[in-house]
Amino acid sequence: MVRDWVQEEPVTMTTAELVELFGPAATAEDTRRAARLGYVSIDGDLVTHRNRRLLEATLALVRQGVPLAEILDAADLLQAQAAALADRFVGLFRRHVIGPEGLERLSASQLDHIAGAAADLRPVAGEVVAAEFARAMALRMEAEVAELLGRER
Incomplete structure (x- = not known):
């Protein structure tokens, strides 16, 4: 994990x-x-x-x-x-x-499931963060460009 x-x-x-x-x-x-x-x-x-x-x-x-x-x-x-x-x-x-229950009382198969779930989480967590940051950057850059264009007119 x-x-x-x-x-x-x-x-x-x-x-x-x-x-x-x-x-x-x-x-x-x-x-x-x-x-x-x-x-x-x-x-x-x-x-x-x-x-x-x-x-x-x-x-x-x-x-x-x-x-x-x-x-x-x-x-x-x-x-x-x-x-x-x-x-x-x-x-x-x-x-x-x-x-x-925590990890101490879990069976070997339950621990294997949790380890697999943690492995599955790795790329998902990274993708979620990257996608949300990209969305936030797009919105922020759009607002910035709109403001800059508004000032230049």
């Missing part, structure tokens, strides 16, 4: 490579903050980002001119919101799939 939720491809580089990658957009404080948020770990002159896709997304935003400090602000908010959403999903799963 607890494995295979996270599929990350870490990226390790020297601090010089990190500076070259981000250029003047990143500060030492940004790197320390990314470490506090759990995105990077620092071991001497080596920096490991835990997820290649997140690193690439961050770079894409920085290259568009978004300050790294503001990206980290958004990441902090995202982590808090993701934790709250995970709490909700796990609570629903515990109440409605596992039940009030």
Whole structure:
């Protein structure tokens, strides 16, 4: 039930490579903050980002001119919101799939069923979050464009 939720491809580089990658957009404080948020770990002159896709997304935003400090602000908010959403999903799963007895008193077949249900939940939970975020972004971008066009007229 607890494995295979996270599929990350870490990226390790020297601090010089990190500076070259981000250029003047990143500060030492940004790197320390990314470490506090759990995105990077620092071991001497080596920096490991835990997820290649997140690193690439961050770079894409920085290259568009978004300050790294503001990206980290958004990441902090995202982590808090993701934790709250995970709490909700796990609570629903515990109440409605596992039940009030907990795991200790369940038979082997019941435990197998629960393990299968948890495996089935992995892609569903991700799809639900992705779909709702895409919908929210579409609505928000539509509103933003409408506002911008209204101002230009």
